[in-house]
Amino acid sequence: MKVLLTGGTGFVGNEVGRKLSEQGHDLVVLTRNVETAGARLSYPAKVFQWSGKGRVSAQALEGVEAVVNLMGEGIADAPWTEKRKKNLRDSRVQSTHDLIRSFEDLEDSGEKLKVFVSFSAVGFYGDRADDVLTETSSQGEGFLAELCAEWEETAREVLEKIPQARLVIPRLGVVLGECHGFLDRLERVFRSGVGGKLGDGEQFLSWIHIQDVVNFVSDSLSHQDMEGIFNLCAPHPVTNKELTKALAKAFQVKAFAPVPKFVLKAVYGEMSEALLFSQRVVSEKRNPKSFQFQTLESALEDLYGDLKKNEARLLTHLWVPQKPEDIWDFFSSETNLEEITPKNLNFKVLGKSTEAIEEGTLIDYKLKIHGVPAKWKTRIRDWDPPHEFVDEQLSGPYKRWVHHHGLKPFRGGTLLTDRVRFQLPLGSMGRMGGFAFVRQDVEKIFSYRSQVVWKKFGSKTQNS
Ligand SMILES: NC(=O)c1ccc[n+]([C@@H]2O[C@H](COP(=O)([O-])OP(=O)(O)OC[C@H]3O[C@@H](n4cnc5c(N)ncnc54)[C@H](OP(=O)(O)O)[C@@H]3O)[C@@H](O)[C@H]2O)c1
Incomplete structure (x- = not known):
């Protein structure tokens, strides 16, 4: 199927896009920045510029199903x-309105379009204490409830303008994924030592594992009987108190004192509704058995089960059109590290212990971290050309640093995966003082890397 994604460069969009691409669908992505989009995509796609306003180019919509x-x-x-x-x-x-109008304006009036999955959120229900909310529960009050209701109403224009298309509206709960979104933000807070329950902690949070979001979208495309509103949340919502306890356990830190409601309201203003509103949302339409992760414990075990104490992690994916064997030499050669590392780090390779890199090779580098000179020695292990290798710090600025490089064949090209796990010196003091700060630095390094790699290897012909 030819599938058009808006928001395809984001957290959920990347996971959905990768799965659909893996299943053989051809993807078209609309983005506000066609120049940088390739460096933010983990799957192959035809990318088109669209600001979210005005007509989408007919070329982007051609043949979209x-x-x-x-x-x-x-x-x-x-x-x-x-x-x-x-x-x-x-x-x-x-x-959403302009996108639907753009289909309607096509010469064939969008007659190929079979299904339109338009996301909404559980914010639709407003603040509802411990009421169990199903797809037929009424709209609540507040900015998010009004926004979601209007978003859904606009999506319903599809039914009138493109009558043959099936409309699916998932009301999405808070999405849990590794190193991204809600959990990533909370991990920073908890690891800085200030994570605690919000208000009285009795408010319900409806959550879902990213894998279950991806499976839902995949089912929506192929199951002809899926139609209308779906509450897209795991079958067991939790209170904020329960969430706080579970997160403290997953991140292996102590929960801090509760943050009172009035502080949240003073700091976040109206936005505090996103933190304090209670939504106990379940689905009457989606079989609970179709959720791979039904309890918060199972989701956190999947995402954080192997986390070491005081360990921080980073995970990035990037798709490039070359095959692993054609780019292995570039990614596995230490001399290219200087090219893909931000210039302000003054990264220099000093030497290596073997002529060619192989299992056990030791490599010496020097760099500057915020202007402070540092030396770094790493050892190569799990050397498996052209698919993976690991570089592990033997001595250097971190207490521990393990970087797994993956090159997986994917849709005629390569899915590059960088998975970094690091610990800072000084145990929990290092964690509390430096986690957010250092993690942000590492993120910037990998974002730079993706941009340089995409510029070097990304096919210009993909962008339109
Ligand atoms: N993640 C959650 O927990 C959660 C929960 C409930 C609902 N949702 C909803 O699900 C959708 C996807 O969530 P996400 O977490 O994947 O979000 P995300 O990572 O922030 O990605 C959203 C994408 O939307 C595009 N975008 C951002 N600001 C925009 C703007 N002002 N105008 C036009 N496009 C803009 C961006 O694409 P470009 O930069 O390429 O243009 C971005 O990649 C969002 O609408 C979100 O509200 C998410």
């Missing part, structure tokens, strides 16, 4: 000023 509509400015990225509220709305409601 399914839409997965995920675009939207981050709800919790910054306080909700009037301007931000307008952007939150326009990037969902206006964009």
Whole structure:
């Protein structure tokens, strides 16, 4: 199937896109920045520029049989000023309207379009204490409830404008995934030593494992009987108190004192509704057995079960059009590290213990971290050309640093995976003082790396 994704460069979009691509679907992505999008995609796609306003080019929509509509400015990225509220709305409601109109305006009036999956969120239900909320429960109050209701109403224009298309509206709970989204933010807070329950901790949170979101979208495309609203949350929502306890256990830290409601309201203003509103949402339409992760414990075990004490992690994926054997030499040669490392680190290779890199090779480097000179020695292990290797710090600025490089054949090209696990010196003091700071630095290094690699290997012909 030819599937068009909006928000395909984001957290959920990347996971959904990769799965659909793996299943053989051909993907088209609409993005606000066609130049940088390739470096943010973990799957092959035809990429088209679209700001979310006005008509989408007919070329992008040509032959599209399914839409997965995920675009939207981050709800919790910054306080909700009037301007931000307008952007939150326009990037969902206006964009959905314009996208549907663009299909309608096609010469064939979008007659190939079979299914339109337009995301919404459990924010639709407002603040509902411990009421069990199903797909037929009424809309609640508050900005998010109004925003979701309007987003859904706009998606329903599909039914009128493109009558043969099936409409699926998942009301998404908080998505749990490794190193991204909600959990990533909370991990920073908990590891800085200030994670605690919010308000009285009695408010319910409806969550879902990213894998179950991906499976839902995949089912939506192929199951002709899936239609209308779906609460897309695991069968067992938890209270904030339960969540706090489970996260402290998963991150292996102590929960801090509760953060009172009035502090959250003073700091976050109206946005505090996203933290304090209670939504105990379940699905009457999706079989609980179809969720791979039904309890919070099982989801956290999957995502954090192998976490070491005081360990931080980073995970990135990037798809490039070359085969692993054609790019292995570049990624496995220490001399290219200088090219893909930010210049301000002054990264220099000093030498290595064997002529060619192999299992057990030792490599010496020097670099500057925020201007402070440091030396680094790593050992290569798990050397398995052209698919994977690991470099592990023997001595250097970290207490421990393990970087797994994966090159997996994927849709005629390679899915590059970088998985880093590191620990800072000074045990829990290092964790509390430096986790967020150092983690951010490491993130910037890998984001730079993706951009350079994409520029070097990404096919220009993909972008339109
Ligand atoms: N993650 C969750 O826990 C969760 C829960 C409930 C609902 N949702 C909803 O699900 C959708 C996807 O979530 P996500 O976590 O994947 O979000 P994300 O990582 O922030 O990605 C959203 C994508 O939307 C596009 N976008 C951002 N701001 C935009 C703007 N002002 N105008 C137009 N496009 C914009 C961006 O694509 P480009 O930069 O390529 O343009 C971005 O990659 C969002 O609408 C979100 O509200 C998410």
